[in-house]
Amino acid sequence: MDEKKTELVFTLDTLSLIELLPQIDLNKNWVLEKSEIEKERHHIEELITEGLTLDKDNTEQTPKVETMKLVKKENKEFLSTTMTFPAFSAGNTIIYNDGFYFNDTGTNYVDLISASYMGQSSEAVLQGKERTWTILLTEVQQEQGQDQTTQPEPGTEQPQPKAAQPVEQTSTSSWFSFFKLGMLHIITGYDHLLFLFALLLRKQTLKQYISIVTSFTLAHSITLSLAVLGWITLPSRFVEATIAFSICYVALENIFRKEIRHRWSITFLFGLIHGLGFASILKEMEIAKSHLAVALINFNLGIEAVQLAIVLLLLPLLTYLFKLKISRRFIQIGSLIIFILGAIWLVERIFS
Incomplete structure (x- = not known):
């Protein structure tokens, strides 16, 4: 937003667009092409x-579609x-x-x-049933409450800063929206x-379980932060394929290794890659550096x-399972299923 106009850039993946408007995919190949955009521009604009x-x-303000x-x-x-929309000003x-997929539970x-x-x-992050974001453009450079503004006392002058700032007035606070986004992402x-699940499926001591969970948390927290800050960048194809490989590797360990003692170390190494996968959604937002720490945390x-x-939830169930005579068979069958799923993802992510 500036003094002359308001510009809104909306970016949506093409598969979702075809899902919402099946008729725009004229050759039915699930790929949106430039010629199809030109022919169906009116329907896309309308959507x-x-x-x-x-x-x-x-x-409600009337938009003008500039480019696609x-x-x-x-x-x-x-x-x-x-x-583009008309310009907004302080006050x-x-x-x-956002009404996209609103009725799709x-x-x-x-x-x-x-x-x-x-x-x-x-x-801000809009998801679920929370699809409205409200901001008040104000020249008072201090945080305002959800439903109130700060007024100067009689007889006093209120200093006016040079720049205005947007103050969020959403029903859900910004920090909680990022918290929910993290929950949804996992x-x-x-x-x-x-x-x-593959890491926990083999019987281990409580100390080993704690070390596994801790090492996974530390590892993905490190690379998540570094990736969002822009200090580490790896091709998404490599990251996604390595995540699938990590599933296969741990599943094979469950099946063939007789004893597992230091799983925390391999968990830490693979956790670094998983952190890069977690970072993908936050990297899509152009978050200001001053707000990045809160969003990331x-x-x-x-x-x-x-x-x-x-x-x-899993540990009590697994503890009970390990006491049964068929526990070894269950672990092998479960690990085999996990391996097959991981292998399918690995092939898809390498060759897609």
Whole structure:
């Protein structure tokens, strides 16, 4: 947002776009091509402008679609649509609504928002039923409460800074939205969950289990932070393939190794790669450096909360299982299934 206009760039993966508008895939090959965008531009514009709305002081603003272009991020294709709205100024309340997949209760759709105004920035995450983000553009450079503003006392002058800043007024605070994003990311990250389950499936001491979980947490926290900060970058194909390989490796250990003593070490090494996988979603947001630490910490806490809950749920069940005579057979069959799933993902990620 600036003094002349408001520019909104909405980027959605092409597979989701085809899912929402099947008729735009004219040759039915599940690939959105430039010629198809040109022919079906009106329908795509209609979908996006109806799915997204931007209100100023409770009045819906009319967008103008400027450009549509295909962009590639890592190994996925996206359609990036640029729209312009009238300019906003200090004192305006802006309401951003996202209606995509709103009625789909099973969707994992997430909208990552980065907004900037007069040199100040703000971020938000919309997911589930929370699809509205409200900000108040204000020249008062101090945090405001959810439903109140700070007024100067009578007889005193309020200093006016040079730049205004957006103050979030969302129903869900920004830190909690990143916490929930971390939770969603691990819950829907079936490869990460399968790796964790494979690590726990072999009988070990409580001390060994604690060392495994701790080393995995430390490792992925390190690379998650370094990747989001831009200090480490590896091709996503390599990262995703290595994550699948880690599942296969641990599953084979469960089947063929008679004794497992130092699993924490291999867990730490593979955990470094898993951290790069966790970082992918945060790297898509252009988070200001001043806000990055809070977003990163809460995103990671969300991951750890789910991970800890899973471990606490599984250990009593596994402890009971290990007491049964068929426990060895169960471990072998379970590990074989895990290996097959990991191998399928490995082949897909290498050759797709």
